[in-house]
Amino acid sequence: MKLGLRLPQRLGVDLRRDVVTAARTAEEAGYDSLWTYERLLFPVSPLEPYAPPNVPWPEGSRQAADPLAVLTAAAAVTEKVRLGTSVLVAPLHGPVQLAKELATIDQLSGGRVIAGLATGWSSDEFHAAGVRRGDRGRHLDETLDVFDAVWGPDPVSFHGTRAVIDNAFVLPKPVGKIPVMLGGGGANLGRETSTAAVRRVARRADGWLPLLTTPGPAGAAGLRASWDRIRELATGYGRDASRMELVVVGNVTFTDSPQGPDRAAFVGTLDQILEDVHTAEEAGADELIIDLNLHDWFENTGQMLDAAVELHDRAVA
Template structure:
């Protein structure tokens, strides 16, 4: 069975939100992409207290200077498409009030006919937490736990009731309900996060760091699931942050998913061998505009399928 392929939607500053998101979404669905994805970046600090991913000295990408709201973006894509699943990779859960996030996702899924996939994470930016978080950075894992629990409650049968650290729902009718149970996927990089995934989530959403690294992480996750009595399979979606270039990248330090379409397809094939169900390719950071994004996405999809991915 071929690996499913998804495409990242154009959220970055070089794109026109109202024009380009529906256009790219419709085109990607017509090409054959089976899912469309958004990510969350709340702000771009002018003088950040930390580097990218919290790594000292690593600058934030220029594309982060203007990232459209993920749920607004996904709503535009939902209205423009009929079949493609609509995913978040990822929403930074502690930047959202749990009840409001649960209801927004339920409403979107109801409107889209049961196509939403909720990829959640805790994030890493202290600046984003200072601006928007519902609790301090140190409590991010606890907040993510509550977000998942509140979502399950709100998406479940009425009357809904819940008592938690942030949320109190007295027995109430909460609608609309999702068209079907929304799968919750987690990025889960730390040991604690992997335990949370196995115990509470429906699937895993890692970031591509090389096929060997991915294979080792997948093996460890399966072993942990067996230890904790979790029946597999989990749903699996790999995020591949691609850096496309018209010419092949010849440097000895070539990172996975960097280079020409042929090189990216080679990486797709290598990562597909690990056995995950789906790979999401995000090309938007390295294309000039929506027309180039669509052209590269179509070339990539055709080449990947021809290569057996």
């Protein structure tokens, strides 16, 4: 299983220095990939909780720097690591502009981009972007259609509800095929579940980006069952499911003392976090993204990177 690291984007980060330092440090430490995430804004009185049923929005991090700008900075100072978004909220972006931005970063990086997308869920963000929450699934589908068209041969023609291209050249193209991965759908689907999000992953995506929330054997079994279900559906659509990737996201919060049996995955001591790394591997993950952005314990990016390097070294050992 490969390991990836989310780059620092949160409040208190010196964007001019910390992003490139983190990118270089992670590549030198042996991380296989670097990732960014998207939060357009942090509402004071949000319309929805940060996570169901009533998890509040994080108070210590009310900034998420633009994910594509951060990824571009990382591309300029690295040579080998893959560069992914986990995830971009597709309805917040014009689909043609997004396709062009991703293709440009792919060219700048020599073909290392992974496009991770999701529908999003925050009504506050949708209002700010001028889109309706009820249209988010349709917007994601059209974004995927635009990628297929714009990243294909020129001249391009496309007619959708948000984008119309009439026989035009749209350049640059990606270096090769940009893998498109999708989040959403939950991590405990069960064989009877066939939601729109799950079907979209199976039908359209090159991989799935779920959160691991349950530690131990139960978490591994649930995630593996969900992934098996997605690949089963993909095969039914006539796709080669063996070519799809499972890239799991771990939102890490270190604690000074061991947490009890009811803890969430990736919350606990370093030893407990390492157990969760093993859980992701047992679930069949091809890659695990370590995210330290929401951890209020870190005083600065240097301290965060020390923890990231130690976690990587211990996990590899």
